[in-house]
Amino acid sequence: MTDISLDRSRHLPPVTVDRAPALVAGCALLGGFLAIAQLVDLRQAALFAVGALLGVALYHGSFGFTGGWRRMVVERRGRGIRAQMLMIGVAAVAMIPLISAGSLGGQPLVGALAPVGVSVLVGAALFGLGMQLGGGCGSGTLFTVGGGSARMLVTLAFFIVGALIGTAHLPWWLTLPSFGTIDLGRQLGTGAAILATLAGLGVVSLLTALVEQRAHGDVEREPAPSRQGWTWVLYGPWPLVGAGLLMALLNIATLLLAGHPWSVTFGFGLWGAKAAQIAGVPVADWAFWNWPGPRTALNSSVLADITSVMNFGIILGAAIAASLTGKFAPKAKIPLGSVLAAAIGGLLMGYGARLSFGCNIGALFSGIASGSLHGWLWFAAAFVGSLAGIWMRPLFGLEGLARK
Secondary structure (H helix, E strand, O other): OHHHHHHHHHHOOOOOOHHHHHHHHHHHHHHHHHHHHHHHHHHHHHHHHHHHHHHHHHHHHOHHHHHHHHHHHHHHHHHOOOOOOOHHHHHHHHHHHHHOOOEOOOOOOOOOOOOEEEHHHHHHHHHHHHHHOOOOOOHHHHHHHOOOOOOHHHHHHHHHHHHHHHHHHHHOOOOOOOEEEEEHHOOOOOHHHHHHHHHHHHHHHHHHHHHHHHHHHOOOOOOOOOOOOHHHHHOOOHHHHHHHHHHHHHHHHHHHHHHOOOOOOOHHHHHHHHHHHOOOOHHHHHHHOOHHHHHHHHOOOHHHHHHHHHHHHHHHHHHHHHHHHOOOOOOOOOOHHHHHHHHHHHHHHHHHHHHHOHHHHHHHHHHOOOOHHHHHHHHHHHHHHHHHHHHHHHHHHHOOOOOO
């Protein structure tokens, strides 16, 4: 086994650290931690650090929902989706009881709960379509931007614009039919909610395995680490399962520190609103920004917003991971069709995420792990939208499964 491992390691290119980006990202991470601890508090700084660890896990695991879903559809390989289901399940086992308890050590705990209605159905479908064109989901956009992708900067910019437009329209969407918030922990009890959630995740995993077995005659297994010893921890790539398990633990840590699970896209809407204010747009008059939470965020420093601080951490953590592997900012030409797809995809993701109360993280991962039924509706609608996005990719010259 040792000889095989050594032989595999010899075939890997030597690691050349991108020193300048690593130094800049490292200094920004340290400076940001100290600044947030001083200007806000140590708990907020700890959430910034949790974001950085998420960025490392996302980058080294290449843990994007977009590619995993596309690979299932195009290649009939479901390893990525099974890793996602395992991640959600591990988080749910801890998060559903914590959320049902309501608090821990004096810290109130609330789940990623949202209404089950037309807004989620439409918004998630738009998001699924957009992520296939944009080349990344909510978390995927952040870690690829951190890795230096110029194309994903376009996606992120339009993601922010779409999220801002979504805040203008959300009050109207909420007037459409809805069953209200359905919390499985309350409806079924903690134990039954966990069992129902794990059963649903298991069914999805089983279906992907059956489709894969039928298409290929086998089920793809997690590959062994490709580097000798423990060097793969520092340089990657990480197994999908390992990255997913770490992210499950970090989501639980986020719940305990922040009082709510990990989310991504509220920060994008907030950044857009603050930029719009500077440009003279009266966003403070919009209904969304007069709701208590959004109003407080709009009137406060962006460093006081948990989602924004964690997003900054994800970008910097991914930048450090990419720099240590010598893969920061790979030079590549971006065709016009690809840029157009990134812009359209970003707009659809931003708008859809706002309508559906989150993205693949806030709605799917944290929603299902919280026991919220809207997370399951989001998953189904987003997957259907993703199918449309995969079909549309060749129209923009995005044929193939290259990671963006």
